[in-house]
Amino acid sequence: MSTREAERNASAQQTLDILYEIATLLNTQLDKATLATCIGMVENGANPEALAAVIQELRREGGARDANR
Amino acid sequence: MSSNPPLLDPLVNTYVPASRTNEVLRNDLVAHCQDILKSHIGHKAEPNFTQLTDSVKRRLLQLPAGSTSASKFNNLVARLLDQPVLTRKQEAVTFLFALSSLNSRQQPAIQLSFPSQPPPFKNSTNNAASDAPANLNREHGRSNASRLRDYRIYKGNSHINESLLVRDTLYLMQGISGKYVRFASSKEEEKKIVFNTDSHNIITAPTQALIHRLAELGHLYCRVENFVRERENAPGVGMIEQSLCHYLQAQLTEYYRLIAVLETQLSPSGRQGTTSPDDANPTEAETGLSLRRLDVWVNDWRLRMRMMSVCVEGARGAHGGALVNLIHSYTDNGDPFVRKFTDELLEEVSRPFFATLHKWLFSGELYDPFEEFFVTADSSLGHILYVHPSSIPGGINNLGNDDGFGADADDFLGQRDNGKKLWETKYRFRKDMLPLFVGESFGKKIFSTGKSLNFIRYSCLDSDWVVTREKMSNTGGILQYGDIGGLERSIDTAYQVASHRLFEVFIDKFKLLDHLYALKSFILLGHGDFADQLMETLGPSLGKPANTLHRHNLTVDLETAIRSSNAQKDPTGVLRRLDARMLEYSHGEIGWDVFTLEYKVNPPIDTVLDQEIMGNYLKLFKHLWQLKRIEKALNLGWMRVTGGIHTFIRLPQMEFEWHRIRLVMAEMVHFIRQLETYCRLEVIECSWKVLVDFLNKKEGDLDALIDAHRTYLERVTKKILLWNSKPGKEELLLRQLGEIFTIILQYREATDNFYNHCLTESARRDQAMDAERGVYTGNPDHDADVTSDVLSALLIRVKEYGSHFSDKVQAMVQQLQIHPDLDCRFLGVRLSFSEYYKSKKDSQPVPSSRGSQA
Secondary structure, eight states: OHHHHHHHHHHHHHHHHHHHHHHHHHTEEEEEEEEHHHHHHHHOOOOHHHHHHHHHHHHHHHHHHHHHH | OOTTTHHHHHHHHHOOOOOTTTTTHHHHHHHHHHHHHHOOTTTTTTTTTTHHHHHHHHHHHHTTTTHHHHHHHHHHHHHHHHOSSSHHHHHHHHHHHHTTTTTTHHHHHHHHHHHOOOOOOOOOSSSHHHHHHHHHHHHOOOOOOHHHHHHHHTOOOOOOOHHHOOOOHHHHHOOOOSEEEEEOOOEEEEEEEEEEOOSEEEOOHHHHHHHHHHHHHHHHHHHHHHHHHHHHOOOOOOOHHHHHHHHHHHHHHHHHHHHHHHHHHHHHHHHHHHHOOHHHHHHHHHHOOHHHHHHHHHHHHHHHHHHHHHHHHHHHHHHHHHHHHHHHHTTTOOOOOHHHHHHHHHHHHTTTEEEEEEEHHHOOOOOTSSOOOSSOOOOGOOOGSSGGGGTTTTTGGOOOOOHHHHHHHHHHHHHHHHHHHHHSSSSSGGGSSOOOOOOHHHHHHHHHHHHHIIIIIIIIIOHHHHHHHHHHHHTTTTOTTTOOOHHHHHHHHHHHHHHHHHHHHIIIISHHHHHHHIIIIIIIIHHHHHHHHHHHHHHHHHHHBGGGOOOHHHHHHHHHHHSSSSGGGSSSSHHHHHEEOOOOOOTTHHHHHHEEEEOOOTTTTTGGOHHHHHHHHHHHHHHHHHHHHHHHHHHHHHHIIIHHHHHHHHOOGGGGHHHHHHHHHHHHHHHOOOOOOIIIIIIIHHHHHHHHHHHHHTTTHHHHHHHHHHHHHHHHHHHHHTTOOTTTTTHHHHHHHHHHHHHHHHHHHHHHHHHHHHHHHHHHHHHHHHHTTTTTOOOOOOOOHHHHHHHHHHHHHHHHHHHHHHHHHHHHHHHHHHHHHHHHHHHHHTTTTTTTHHHHHHSSSSSOTTOOOO
């Protein structure tokens, strides 16, 4: 059982790596953790484009906060 | 969605570190994010994975070194697809792509929109703010036009929906009035269209202009349609017009097809338009039909319709070939579209014309029931058999043409005593009906070819040949408008063949040459021995008054002359036609004045030798016959003055007188001989040579043949009759010649009298001498005194006539020397070859204007 779990983890890791590579290639400026979160959300049925809009929104918000500070 | 909030927190925390401490801010942001997630952003995502990756690759390729990253992307995607973990790979990639900085589509929109709006979180939880992202584009893109439209809706006078107008316009294009736009009903405003507008339904001016443009098509359509309908029902519409109608109808069918296609385009959007007029507009603009699109669609057709309409307008007045001409005049156009259209049209329209042409050119039949061809038959000649049977109502009865010929042949001979007239007037050439693309010279050729064939067929009864030719020609391809070069070749060939055949028929079958030769031999006295014989046998009887002559005697004499001369070896066909007869005579005329030879000609030879020509021949015969008579008379006289005098008359004191008579008579003989030589050699034979050369060439048609013969005869006539071209002097020389002839005859008479007198005198002296010798031979019955009176009177007359003759010849030579015709002038030179007349004239004291012309 544990071997299957490990296999699953490995393949999930591999998928995440691939996705991360694509993300860097596409210059999305996501780190691995955020990416994992987002992919998880997409897997759960989130609207991908809306999610992208959320990310951008939050980035801007954060940026604005930083600038204000 | 329930699982999303826990995941949102870390995201918020990651990007907005402040929220870790600030609970309210975090909640705000999470709520805001949830709103976004619930919105419908990006529902128009690419439907399948391949399209998605493709669009990503396109983006990548736009970057520097894009090809390597694109292939890398390809590779990664392939690997991703192999992974079993993710269930929503497409969405994942979509997410990444949406976030990517490469995807410039969304970023500017969002960046621009936010600064203009108050930050949503500051207005606490506001519905309007939460709507904002979804309505971003629409709110911002709201133009003045749409505001105006809203205003109008608010005021209650809206524009009529375009789709409704499009539907109406489609009706208009078929000539049917629509609901909002209709054709003016009154007659004089036929060309106008009327817009049904009220305060609630406005059609704007630009739209009206557009509809006007489109409605033109409808108007033109109506016109063409009407024309076609009119012609469909009208009786006696020519074949060319029928084919024009056919073509127009075919074009109209194409037009219907276009309308049908447009209508199918219209119907889905039309349905939408009725259900939700406002929302339908954008989609309709994508897929449906607008007035402008309609305009583009029918642009070609507008031009075509215009041309059709022009043709239709022209076709009202024109007919047949003129109609073809009219259309042909539009082919000279720089616009390839117009040219192509008219070419097609002409191809179609000219087909019946070419069918007729084919029939005419290859079989000499005029099949033109509607008189559209440029050749017309003169129906007044009444040879109904010559027309194509099917063009006559109930013509089937006449189909047995060939059978009919046998029975009618005699009729024909009686009827067609004037082949020339038939040839010249049976068919007429109508220049206005000749299509321009044929050209007038070719038109003439066509005309002449068909005429020749027709003539060969019916007048020469040689229909077999024509039929064979027709069959052969059928394999040689069809005549059509597109192949003008081939047409011209066909015409040339047909023309040559036909004219060649015509010559063959005339020369070989009808022996035209034999007839012409016979005319030359008999009528122009070419057979010298025959003429002499005839003169000898006829001479005595011709001296009698005309009313004592009988035709049978003349014909018997003619027969004798033929038998006793070489003429008997001529073909019997020729001799059969020869006849002797008397002209109409009046009181006091003698046989010489009224006798004439006649050569009878039958059809179809009489086409060449018509009555006028034969009249000319008779005139020539009369002149030459007279010349012959003078010659004969002089011959007899000469024999008398040279032979008889020495034999019978022994009057030494008269010897001098006789010498003078001989001198004058020699002059006369010289004159007549020269005149005859001139007529025979310079005039007849030379002209004959020209004619025979022409005939051997076998070129040209029957007209040319007729012309050649006419020229020949004219030349002969003019020169023999010494015709002067100067006005008022035409017959001057002929009159002089006639006077000279009379003088010669009178002189001859005077010398005869003198001779008789001398003979009597001689006899008297012989008697006296006999008496001296004591031989009694009768009583001396003449008184010497009386004799001397008579003698002097006779001598005076002889002298008078002699000098008269000299003067006349003198005058005539003068005239001849300034004659405009070279041959006549040469005759003058011949007559005065030793300058006999000139020296005589110079010796006269009175100077004349003749000068050095001799």
